[in-house]
Amino acid sequence: xxxxxxxxSARPLDPGSxxxxxxxxxxxxxxxxxxxxxxxxxxxxxxxGERMGLPTPKQFCTILNRPLISYTIQAFxxxxxxxxxxxxxxKENHDLMLNIVREFHHxxxxxxxGGTSRHRSIFNGLQAFSNNIDDSLTPKPKVVIIHDAxxxxxxxxxxxxxxxxxxxxxxxxxxxxxxxxxIATTLEGYLDxxxxxxxxRASEMPQGFLYDxxxxxxxxxxxxxxxxxxxxxxxxxxxxxxxxxxxxxxxxLWKVTYKRDLAAAEAIIxxxxxxxxxxxxxxxxxxxxxxxxxxxxxxxxxMVVTDVIPCAKESYTDCLSKSRSFxxxxxxxSNISGVLEMVKHFENTRHAHLYPxxxxxxxxxxxxxxxxxxxxxxLTTFMRLxxxxxxxxxxxxxxxxxxxxxxxxxxxSAARLADITVALIRDRNPALIGQLLQA
Amino acid sequence: xxxxxxxxSARPLDPGSxxxxxxxxxxxxxxxxxxxxxxxxxxxxxxxGERMGLPTPKQFCTILNRPLISYTIQAFxxxxxxxxxxxxxxKENHDLMLNIVREFHHxxxxxxxGGTSRHRSIFNGLQAFSNNIDDSLTPKPKVVIIHDAxxxxxxxxxxxxxxxxxxxxxxxxxxxxxxxxxIATTLEGYLDxxxxxxxxRASEMPQGFLYDxxxxxxxxxxxxxxxxxxxxxxxxxxxxxxxxxxxxxxxxLWKVTYKRDLAAAEAIIxxxxxxxxxxxxxxxxxxxxxxxxxxxxxxxxxMVVTDVIPCAKESYTDCLSKSRSFxxxxxxxSNISGVLEMVKHFENTRHAHLYPxxxxxxxxxxxxxxxxxxxxxxLTTFMRLxxxxxxxxxxxxxxxxxxxxxxxxxxxSAARLADITVALIRDRNPALIGQLLQA
Numbered sequence: 088x089x090x091x092x093x094x095x096s097a098r099p100l101d102p103g104s105x106x107x108x109x110x111x112x113x114x115x116x117x118x119x120x121x122x123x124x125x126x127x128x129x130x131x132x133x134x135x136g137e138r139m140g141l142p143t144p145k146q147f148c149t150i151l152n153r154p155l156i157s158y159t160i161q162a163f164x165x166x167x168x169x170x171x172x173x174x175x176x177x178k179e180n181h182d183l184m185l186n187i188v189r190e191f192h193h194x195x196x197x198x199x200x201g202g203t204s205r206h207r208s209i210f211n212g213l214q215a216f217s218n219n220i221d222d223s224l225t226p227k228p229k230v231v232i233i234h235d236a237x238x239x240x241x242x243x244x245x246x247x248x249x250x251x252x253x254x255x256x257x258x259x260x261x262x263x264x265x266x267x268x269x270i271a272t273t274l275e276g277y278l279d280x281x282x283x284x285x286x287x288r289a290s291e292m293p294q295g296f297l298y299d300x301x302x303x304x305x306x307x308x309x310x311x312x313x314x315x316x317x318x319x320x321x322x323x324x325x326x327x328x329x330x331x332x333x334x335x336x337x338x339x340l341w342k343v344t345y346k347r348d349l350a351a352a353e354a355i356i357x358x359x360x361x362x363x364x365x366x367x368x369x370x371x372x373x374x375x376x377x378x379x380x381x382x383x384x385x386x387x388x389x390m391v392v393t394d395v396i397p398c399a400k401e402s403y404t405d406c407l408s409k410s411r412s413f414x415x416x417x418x419x420x421s422n423i424s425g426v427l428e429m430v431k432h433f434e435n436t437r438h439a440h441l442y443p444x445x446x447x448x449x450x451x452x453x454x455x456x457x458x459x460x461x462x463x464x465x466l467t468t469f470m471r472l473x474x475x476x477x478x479x480x481x482x483x484x485x486x487x488x489x490x491x492x493x494x495x496x497x498x499x500s501a502a503r504l505a506d507i508t509v510a511l512i513r514d515r516n517p518a519l520i521g522q523l524l525q526a
Numbered sequence: 527x528x529x530x531x532x533x534x535s536a537r538p539l540d541p542g543s544x545x546x547x548x549x550x551x552x553x554x555x556x557x558x559x560x561x562x563x564x565x566x567x568x569x570x571x572x573x574x575g576e577r578m579g580l581p582t583p584k585q586f587c588t589i590l591n592r593p594l595i596s597y598t599i600q601a602f603x604x605x606x607x608x609x610x611x612x613x614x615x616x617k618e619n620h621d622l623m624l625n626i627v628r629e630f631h632h633x634x635x636x637x638x639x640g641g642t643s644r645h646r647s648i649f650n651g652l653q654a655f656s657n658n659i660d661d662s663l664t665p666k667p668k669v670v671i672i673h674d675a676x677x678x679x680x681x682x683x684x685x686x687x688x689x690x691x692x693x694x695x696x697x698x699x700x701x702x703x704x705x706x707x708x709i710a711t712t713l714e715g716y717l718d719x720x721x722x723x724x725x726x727r728a729s730e731m732p733q734g735f736l737y738d739x740x741x742x743x744x745x746x747x748x749x750x751x752x753x754x755x756x757x758x759x760x761x762x763x764x765x766x767x768x769x770x771x772x773x774x775x776x777x778x779l780w781k782v783t784y785k786r787d788l789a790a791a792e793a794i795i796x797x798x799x800x801x802x803x804x805x806x807x808x809x810x811x812x813x814x815x816x817x818x819x820x821x822x823x824x825x826x827x828x829m830v831v832t833d834v835i836p837c838a839k840e841s842y843t844d845c846l847s848k849s850r851s852f853x854x855x856x857x858x859x860s861n862i863s864g865v866l867e868m869v870k871h872f873e874n875t876r877h878a879h880l881y882p883x884x885x886x887x888x889x890x891x892x893x894x895x896x897x898x899x900x901x902x903x904x905l906t907t908f909m910r911l912x913x914x915x916x917x918x919x920x921x922x923x924x925x926x927x928x929x930x931x932x933x934x935x936x937x938x939s940a941a942r943l944a945d946i947t948v949a950l951i952r953d954r955n956p957a958l959i960g961q962l963l964q965a
Binding site: 256258260262263265266267268269270271272273276277278279280281282284286287288289290291317318320321324330331332333334338339341342344345347348350351352353354355466470506507509510514516518519522523524525 | 719727728777792905955
């Protein structure tokens with residue numbers, strides 16, 4: 088089984104997935120029943136991203152026009168059993184962070200300033216709960232989860248295990264098998280010895296702690312720890328005698344460290360958004376037939392067609408919340424206003440708030456050359472419409488297909504229609520918005 | 527500095543880069559002068575890819591229609607100072623591997639069968655040199671480099687360091703800083719202790735050995751080593767007393783392990799192929815002006831325009847080997863045969879052998895509506911041409927732009943032309959081949 092994608096995308100409707108289509112707080116996920124105590128999050132995001140070698144720290148790099156850290160925040164915010172998310176940023180990024188909170192409608196975030204090292208930043212984050220006893224946004228939690236801003240794909244299932252283990256044992260942390268052998272080096276740069284891989288693990292994030300334990304550990308730790316330490320689990324052990332419970336996490340926990348990791352994260356997000364599509368069709372026989380063929384061809388390419396619905400049907404708006412990709416079939420370019428109706432609906436339901444929605448408008452030409460004579464005007468109208476709905480985070484693309492009774496030609500066109508549709512939905516390429524392609 | 531991309535893509539013309547445009551053997555790289563002894567490579571590729579969770583083992587997964595292992599082979603094959611590359615594959619993949627060798631014209635490869643573990647496969651690879659003393663393809667090397675089939679971005683610079691250190695010290699290996707803290711766990715799954723990160727390194731590939739040392743180490747090692755060991759450096763130390771010299775490698779050395787890593791590798795390859803483009807233009811004043819504007823706009827988007835050349839110029843074919851992306855500007859759709867000439871040239875020079883070439887055909891319309899009246903025929907011709915040259919590994923896309931004296935409109939169109947051109951070149955999306963987009 089696709090180990091990584093299985094956890095991030097094969098279950099697009101699993102409310103436990105941070106990329107789930109259900110972007111509202113999950114009221115009835117498994118966590119709500121199991122967690123009857125206050126849980127908060129500290130998200131150190133003070134890094135400068137020097138390893139990435141980019142002018143923008145990696146947590147602020149964008150994927151589909153949205154900063155990475157917003158994805159990570161959302162992974163927590165959508166869980167009803169998680170309270171405040173304290174985001175710790177460098178002072179110079181304070182305003183940037185507030186803008187992100189505003190633009191992406193984050194509601195549980197409190198922004199505090201970081202220190203000169205990772206441990207100092209985390210300590211600052213923890214202090215937000217002890218300083219402001221009266222602050223309703225930051226009551227002292229029973230368990231605090233510490234995570235990295237650059238690990239956006241953390242799932243409810245793991246967060247729940249980490250939280251419950253922290254409550255029971257005082258501390259807990261996610262681990263992964265080592266990918267490479269770890270070796271000790273001599274001072275001169277030679278191999279001293281290699282570690283037996285099976286006995287060791289990579290310590291990852293998230294980690295969970297009883298708030299009182301980790302806060303005490305930070306209060307007791309040395310300047311050396313503050314400046315050079317990196318491992319919270321180590322502090323809990325050294326200063327409070329708490330051996331953390333270790334929990335194996337999925338590979339999607341990996342940390343976005345290099346520029347290539349951004350490409351990988353983008354690929355995961357795009358794949359997740361593109362697992363399904365909804366086909367909306369006019370009632371004309373040719374359109375319905377094309378919808379059926381398209382459904383078959385999309386399925387062959389691994390895309391689930393959630394619904395094939397007539398656009399006239401009263402209840403069709405119910406289906407609009409089930410996917411983030413739509414294919415609208417219009418005969419001879421009629422009903423382009425249907426796109427506007429959909430977009431209005433998305434705005435009302437805030438469905439395009441966090442992720443762009445793709446609409447592929449398929450123009451089925453049944454009369455020859457109807458297009459040519461009015462081509463320029465029609466294309467201009469379409470491009471203008473596309474650039475208009477782009478403001479609402481909807482990406483509109485067009486494909487025209489000429490109806491023919493020559494079955495060989497028709498099959499080839501229908502296959503190409505599916506190829507182009509899948510490519511447009513998977514790539515979500517902004518440079519191609521408003522284009523009218525030919526199947 | 528873009529740490530990773532700097533090593534993989536910012537120097538596209540560096541003959542030391544495995545993605546260099548110089549796909550022939552590099553006759554005058556730094557290695558040729560420094561290495562005056564025989565060097566060979568063993569590439570264990572017997573893995574089943576279970577971590578990736580794909581039906582195809584990851585070394586055979588394709589990027590731009592070419593299996594990952596072919597990129598890795600090419601990284602060695604192009605260096606004149608490296609002799610045979612012994613590829614060790616599972617028996618069931620023997621024919622697949624021979625097909626890859628044939629299709630991508632690999633000339634230094636010898637395929638041998640793997641064993642039941644990584645160490646057994648490497649030993650089989652090493653035996654290829656000792657068994658066949660008379661085989662001219664596998665003379666016994668002085669130094670043997672062992673690498674992973676799934677680390678395609680290894681550069682000449684590092685290979686040279688590894689080779690020379692192996693010659694001098696008997697063994698050498700690439701290392702990287704640890705990304706995560708390494709921890710020891712108790713049998714019950716609790717934290718035992720964490721290692722001080724600064725004292726340890728991740729052991730990566732390539733590794734280099736005096737052939738006699740590593741072969742002896744394998745002859746002496748135990749069944750337990752064969753079945754459960756993973757680290758060649760460890761065998762050289764334990765059985766021959768050779769402490770390997772450790773050399774820090776770049777982050778691009780990482781091992782393609784998960785499905786997301788394939789997306790990352792694809793992004794690196796595409797970025798490398800898209801750093802530069804060559805603009806070929808007709809002599810008409812409007813075309814030359816557009817070429818200049820396009821050059822400016824592409825540069826703003828980070829693409830280097832290597833040349834802007836008139837297609838009539840006799841020496842223009844000299845420029846065709848300098849890039850893998852071309853933009854041809856034609857007034858009112860004339861000179862579409864120029865594309866065919868280019869493709870013929872690529873076939874003669876084998877320029878599209880290893881990587882697809884992108885040609886963006888820009889149709890500059892100076893007379894209004896000239897397009898509409900003959901639209902269907904022209905588009906059909908263009909699509910047919912595109913599907914024809916695709917056989918030669920050339921991806922042909924079209925963009926039309928309507929000339930106007932209204933400077934605001936013209937600037938917007940020119941900007942969109944650059945946006946679309948960059949998107950087409952960077953994405954190399956096969957589903958869009960033969961489309962005629964509108965700037």
